[in-house]
Amino acid sequence: MGIHLYRIDDRLIHGQVVVGWGQPLNIRFLVLVDDLVASSDWEKELYRMAIPPEMEIYFADVGSAIRDHARYAADPRPGLLITSDIASMHRLVNGVKAIGSVNLGGIHHRAGRAEKLRYIFLTPDEERQLRELEAAGIEVTAQDVPSARAVPLAEVLEGESR
Numbered sequence: 001m002g003i004h005l006y007r008i009d010d011r012l013i014h015g016q017v018v019v020g021w022g023q024p025l026n027i028r029f030l031v032l033v034d035d036l037v038a039s040s041d042w043e044k045e046l047y048r049m050a051i052p053p054e055m056e057i058y059f060a061d062v063g064s065a066i067r068d069h070a071r072y073a074a075d076p077r078p079g080l081l082i083t084s085d086i087a088s089m090h091r092l093v094n095g096v097k098a099i100g101s102v103n104l105g106g107i108h109h110r111a112g113r114a115e116k117l118r119y120i121f122l123t124p125d126e127e128r129q130l131r132e133l134e135a136a137g138i139e140v141t142a143q144d145v146p147s148a149r150a151v152p153l154a155e156v157l158e159g160e161s162r
Helices: 015-021 042-048 062-074 086-096 122-135
Strands: 002-008 029-033 055-060 078-083 101-104 115-116 120-122 139-142
Touching: 002 015, 002 086, 002 139, 015 078, 015 101, 029 062, 029 086, 042 055, 055 062, 062 078, 062 086, 078 086, 086 122, 122 139
Parallel strands: 002 078, 002 101, 029 055, 029 078, 101 139
Antiparallel strands: 115 120
């Protein structure tokens, strides 16, 4: 089984991830890849409280996620790997070379970001990194919940707010 979904969501673990994606995909483990969270026992404990008891959670910085990816991918349970930002996923994909698709979830407004979809705001550098992923053969789509249509990266980057 292994990792069923590679997702970028700046809120990391919340109801939309745990219930919206976790239940339909029968997710049994989460890999939260974030350099800051991986170094904070307090934040790890907060995220542990946000998942149901039937799910296991692993915390990793990008370097250890690259190193341990084969173990996550070989896990017999269905899993979800999540990063809080595009740069972390970009580094992970470049280090692993076995990731075929990336899901853009919530990437919310911050200074310097332009609205692409109601839940996707990007800087020019983030757009460049996503284009690089796609050029490397990674399917990049935006999809906030499983029942929504997966929006191809080309449509996301058209530049018009929706």
